[in-house]
Amino acid sequence: MPQTAPEGPPKHALAFGGDYNPEQWPEAVWQEDVRLMREAGVNLVSIGIFSWALLEPEPGRYDFGWLDRVVDLLHENGVRVDLGTPTVAPPAWFYRDHPEALPVSREGTRYAFGSRGAICHSSPAYRAASSAITEQLALRYGSHPALALWHVHNEYGVPVSACYCDGCAVHFRTWLRAAHQDLDALNEAWGTAFWGQRYGSFEEIQPPRATPTVCNPAHRLDYARFADATMRENFVRERDLLHRLAPGIPVTTNFMTALSQCESVDYWAWGREVDLVTNDHYLITDGRRTHVNLAMAADLTRSVAGGAPWLLLEHSTSGVNWQPRNPAKAPGQMARNSLAHVARGSEGALFFQWRQSRRGAEKFHSSMVPHAGTDSRVWREVVGLGAHLDSLATVRGTRTVADAAVVWDWQSWWAQRLEWRPSEDHDARERADSFYEALYDRHLTVDFAHPEADLSRYPLVVVPALYLATEATGRNLRAYVENGGTLVVSYFSGIVDEHDAVHPGAHPGALRDVLGLTVEEFSPLGEGERVRITAADGSELTADVWSEFVVPQGAETVWTYADGLAAGHPAVTRHRLGRGTAWYVSTRLAPGALDTILGAAADDAGIAPRAELPHDVEVVRRSGESGEYVFALNHTATDAKVPLPAAGTELLTGERASGGLALPAGAVRVVKLDV
């Protein structure tokens, strides 16, 4: 049940609800809304995210009456509020007065008002106006008993993160002075001696706008950092204002950690700034298994939160509307999605949005109350989910238990994706997806880790694609192995330092020592080209995209290229170092083939196989003061049995469970173990 103290999301319940946009409807509908919220067990809604133009219809003139009524109505009905600062949606009058606050593309197009998020984050006018409305909201609602959470802005980083206007040029120079101290250091870091780009003063530096051919990559990498930092400046400004004017209310902003959903934000840095990590997640129809992608996004979100519980602030009850093709969800899929997030650390499940819009860009996006109304499958499943979450209230506060770690770094991804790399077919995200998928299929729960983070608690660490790796990262991974860890590194990792400069000497500069090898040359494969790699026992795997000339310097060769330009060179190696082992995979293997390598590495790490679990039956544990929980999710159309480590109570059915838990096709079960 919701609490009244202004101290964050519902304390002793899992949160349930969604984005609530009453301004799109006549007030008569609001009464039906709260009635249905009670029916479904909704206890938290996000409001006001896009309401700036209604709250401040003219510069400095405020109209809070309607919002007062909404907040009071929710409060009266036991629904707590995640209140947005509407700073993602400056009103039309703002742009009329400040057209320079509209962002500019690399090609010089100034974007127009008419969609959302058209913001130059360097704009002084934007900063002033967004502070003013935030201050007004803090003063008016900061002590309202319904207020659970501040929701600053919305999904920083999409649809645009970087602006290339003249104002940004000025702000970029300030950022560069702080980042590089002096111009000589910048010229050195950017390698401006190449192609004659030396700067004689900071004033000569512009944003990396469209150039006739490829732009200096260090310039672009710093601009990506600048854009991320500039958005974060704006978040911190609002957050500090809210902390000051409304003490005690936690502040969040909704992330989109899935690698397919926001590419421009370094969530490691953002995770440190929010009081509560919240995330938006949508299934992507791109050929990959959506429940695996979901698990990965949830693990990544929890990792950004430092392992602490987090909150799923948006997902969808059924289809979305912004993909090329938007399938509905199958019966039961919404609940399975929701509880998969909970299994991996979310303290509830919220949706975009409560009631489906009749107008605007997202009227074909599913919602809790669909166009078809409450006599509909979606509404019945929403009500069912509310009951499920209610049964799981004691899970709150427990933590998900991980078996292994995957190293991931947004900044390395940004660098790797720049132009003129050895092959366009290699993408760090694809490797992260594929290694994650292989680990998922071994039924391993994964934490993600920053490359310089302490890894010592993990028996196995996988580095799927870490093109940019600092010297400190190299030392960190070496220490991890020397102290007994098992490391698996994929190709094109450890190549450049923080300024996209190749580490001196042979590749992979930052990882030569720990891997016990050098790479003389890369030799990416042609489009669609495949090569075979073979092991001493005659086994064979096929690979694509990449090959290279590996020269062992201490490592043993486990798999060898059987054809292609690298024929005869090692393809996969293993290096014993100190008390640990470091594997290197020099070509692209699909998840199924990666399983062979990861199986051997897991053996090195002493991780027992979970052969008793069927494919696509997902088992995750949460553990904490309130007890030990086993979440079991059956993503298949076949009934399954899941072995339990101990007897316990299944919380959704209330039944006792021991030995093999029956898990019907498509079902979720959550067993609280007897302790």
Add this chain to the structure above:
Amino acid sequence: MPQTAPEGPPKHALAFGGDYNPEQWPEAVWQEDVRLMREAGVNLVSIGIFSWALLEPEPGRYDFGWLDRVVDLLHENGVRVDLGTPTVAPPAWFYRDHPEALPVSREGTRYAFGSRGAICHSSPAYRAASSAITEQLALRYGSHPALALWHVHNEYGVPVSACYCDGCAVHFRTWLRAAHQDLDALNEAWGTAFWGQRYGSFEEIQPPRATPTVCNPAHRLDYARFADATMRENFVRERDLLHRLAPGIPVTTNFMTALSQCESVDYWAWGREVDLVTNDHYLITDGRRTHVNLAMAADLTRSVAGGAPWLLLEHSTSGVNWQPRNPAKAPGQMARNSLAHVARGSEGALFFQWRQSRRGAEKFHSSMVPHAGTDSRVWREVVGLGAHLDSLATVRGTRTVADAAVVWDWQSWWAQRLEWRPSEDHDARERADSFYEALYDRHLTVDFAHPEADLSRYPLVVVPALYLATEATGRNLRAYVENGGTLVVSYFSGIVDEHDAVHPGAHPGALRDVLGLTVEEFSPLGEGERVRITAADGSELTADVWSEFVVPQGAETVWTYADGLAAGHPAVTRHRLGRGTAWYVSTRLAPGALDTILGAAADDAGIAPRAELPHDVEVVRRSGESGEYVFALNHTATDAKVPLPAAGTELLTGERASGGLALPAGAVRVVKLDV
């Protein structure tokens, strides 16, 4: 033979000729031109369309001498004139003085002079200059005996229809005030509460320029209407000037009704403004059968003309030059194309262009007099066509007889094509093409109808894709069925109102009643995904692109989804309502599979099958005071027989015909029935 009275195209003959651009050639060539025109039987040519820069070489200084000589020469040779107002081609000096009259793209690129049609239709300077040259032409040639028709501008809507400049912003606001009356109504209609887009004054509204993510669809839809209306304003201004200064001469502008050739013009509205509907049509090499597309364009043109005869003002003797690949026409194809237009209502056949250009953008476009000269297949076929048309003179004034109607609406198409619809694979035009093709293959002649038009004279009405359907449309279709009509509606129809707002309640809001069902959710299929649908008798069809969760509310299920997410839901339904029947097809069927559904609906409508006609043998009737005509066109390489309803005279051969008309491979026959 051509007439001399200035009262429209040749009165008692079918028109024959083409665009004549003598300004591209030395005057010596003109004499050869008229000699050849006489040889071929040319009786009407379009001139002056691109001649502004020659007629007004400097602002306000006119040079009509050469045009006087051309018009007189044509007149002396019995060729009448379709005289262009050259307002599609302002001279270079105009843009030197008025660079602001060049149109601007959504991304902010101002287009340059150097091609054609680079016009901002909101420009006051353009309006003044185009009125001035039109007035001069009207005064000089308005009473010339050669003048048959005014040809205003050229192909409004291509290559650009909408400009996004600041001048258009001003004009758009004027249009919006008239369309929406007040700002509250506009905010409501556009749903600006979504994503915080509320406008506080009309001055804040801009054209829907490039935005960071998807722009408000109602904003874009209104802009499409504004752009169309603004071009029409310019047409009406010229037309009224011509009517006033040269009374009695009909005014036209050449349409491009084929859906593949101009997307930005609402021809229902334009059809009401012209004195004579004229059309340009070109075969498109896109994998569809070109003769079916031609028939569809011709039917659409006739329908835009309200069923009255119209005139084919441009087509090609052989290949065009602006497709990726431009095949020649096969022997006989040109005549077959020309007479297919005549069968469907055209009062003749004209070409772009008379003599093939040596220079410029279209020098590889075929013409009546090709580069190869008169010792060429093309020229011989041109001469033959002239004789054919001469034989068909009495057809003039008769009307094509239709068997069924297809509902089509350009505005709905514009709305449906905007971003963030459930699936990019669905396109209204494709559905219109496919349903038309299925009807063509049943040998049904089709009228197109506006969704709010009276449909009571048709036994069968097909609605292939009517995403946007007003409440009045819903009432119209319901009344049609209740009064005994048979209606076939395809998926994603009746969804939104005139402002792209979803009708309240379950889909399809405007058509739930008439169809007797609701659609709980859309579930578009993946790329290349196919599903099976089955009937009670075990028949099976395959479908793609779209599926949905249909819930019958009175309709009976005829076909059912056999697999996919919608498995078990109805796929095709039939609803008896009043004295009629309404079918619903909830997935995408290819023309061959549609035939099964349309066959059943035709049975309901009491339309007998024409099983005796071979595939791709086209039979169309024209009827009027002068008699009854049967046009038979054989698009196959096999001789055929066509049953005639009565004996008659074949006009091209002069032979008598009765019983089964012999129709050789590739041939056309036109029988005037004995009455």
Add this chain to the structure above:
Amino acid sequence: MPQTAPEGPPKHALAFGGDYNPEQWPEAVWQEDVRLMREAGVNLVSIGIFSWALLEPEPGRYDFGWLDRVVDLLHENGVRVDLGTPTVAPPAWFYRDHPEALPVSREGTRYAFGSRGAICHSSPAYRAASSAITEQLALRYGSHPALALWHVHNEYGVPVSACYCDGCAVHFRTWLRAAHQDLDALNEAWGTAFWGQRYGSFEEIQPPRATPTVCNPAHRLDYARFADATMRENFVRERDLLHRLAPGIPVTTNFMTALSQCESVDYWAWGREVDLVTNDHYLITDGRRTHVNLAMAADLTRSVAGGAPWLLLEHSTSGVNWQPRNPAKAPGQMARNSLAHVARGSEGALFFQWRQSRRGAEKFHSSMVPHAGTDSRVWREVVGLGAHLDSLATVRGTRTVADAAVVWDWQSWWAQRLEWRPSEDHDARERADSFYEALYDRHLTVDFAHPEADLSRYPLVVVPALYLATEATGRNLRAYVENGGTLVVSYFSGIVDEHDAVHPGAHPGALRDVLGLTVEEFSPLGEGERVRITAADGSELTADVWSEFVVPQGAETVWTYADGLAAGHPAVTRHRLGRGTAWYVSTRLAPGALDTILGAAADDAGIAPRAELPHDVEVVRRSGESGEYVFALNHTATDAKVPLPAAGTELLTGERASGGLALPAGAVRVVKLDV
């Protein structure tokens, strides 16, 4: 061994070395550099190409100290210098002061600083600044004994050749006045009567910026010529300055003659302006055989040099970094590539670049000293190549012997590639590649020739794609045949004159006489469509992309279309004219099928087949005062034997050779014949 006299590249040795960019490294590295250069036998390096910002750190303040030390150090170590004028890389301060010197795209985007070559070549400021730095360099280094060659700018024409700014508009008008004399001539040449584009004054003419639909092709063609000429003006300005201030030092600029690598430069014109033709060449991974493409580029370069020796100024030791996928070179491939260039006239082999960059856009481009250092395959092969080149010193000054000529014209290519041609699938470059490949596979060495060049010394001349052919070209080819030559012409040649105007009368206007035929109509094939052509003896070939209706006017039909729209028309014809023969191929044949036609034409030309040479064994002769040389390169994985015309000494092994030269798989042999 290198020479000290300032008189061009090393006189009695083949040049060996690469781009040397010491400014990217601490001076400590320089000592290692020269030590390694000596180890490898490097005798020439290119320096200073991108050094403007270091040499002139502020406007008018020069810092030559570091370059003095570099030049002296090289000189002390016997390495001569190809000194760049750094005018491809204006410093950041230049653009700060002259933002108008940044080039503008057709769409109006002004490119930014940050990559390379962002130059508006019409800019007066650029001209002044580039003259100033060139003058300084000439004065300071013009008499330095290390100076062998001036290297003006870098790769004119890439990454951008044309700018569309207002300054270019002014300069374009000046160019047009000179090219067309008066406005009437321009209006006539451009065919501005079409689409109403007549200009009333030169001031009305703009660059061919983005237009709503296709721009006047003659306008665009002239702009391509203008852009090329404007770059050449800048080259000539620098060259004349260097000639004046540093007399006796040859001046070059590095070309990229491979048709896949620079499309915007008319190298026929440039070849006349340089003192020494130099070329950059990189293997392109596009599915074609890279060694054939290399041979073609080398032959084209030699032809641009009028048959005289030239110098390969850049190629790569292994993979490049700017293709979508960049494979390494196989062992031995680098030497084979290098010596293939030498066989075809290069006086040495230089690389981009000496030491692999750690930073910037090209750090993944291979180099002579790779990231992996000298304990690497690449370095060992570099040292080996140095020794090979040393063995071949006497080859210097000899000339490659050609068997046949291929007519090629960049301006025709520019014209053919413009929009709205009969088929996008036809590209002149592809035809040139394919005919070249077919000739290569017949083991014929080819010169390229301008269409108006004297062809009388070649028994066989092939015209793969000469869309634009002047009347003079027509006369030249006719005279060639009449005097006994054998000509092979491919389709879509001889169509337009120098202003893209179709020659009067039937196609192919300029070549009707020599070919003895007319083409009534083109009929390009559909995407992926294939047709069969058959010969009298029943042979059959398949073709694609193009067909046409050929009407013989004296020519005999050798192959006939068996299907498609042109079925029954001639496909390949042969015309005896005077003492020679002219073949015409009216469709697209792959190289293997072309061999059949070329075999018959070679018979006509009296060229004996070289059936004794295996496929992909390349044999080329150089001949001159120092003797006769046979270069044999084995591109296969199988050992081969090559017949020698006489006994001789193999220069790389020092062994005697006579009769059949043993040529191991992958090897190169160079035999100096006994004379």
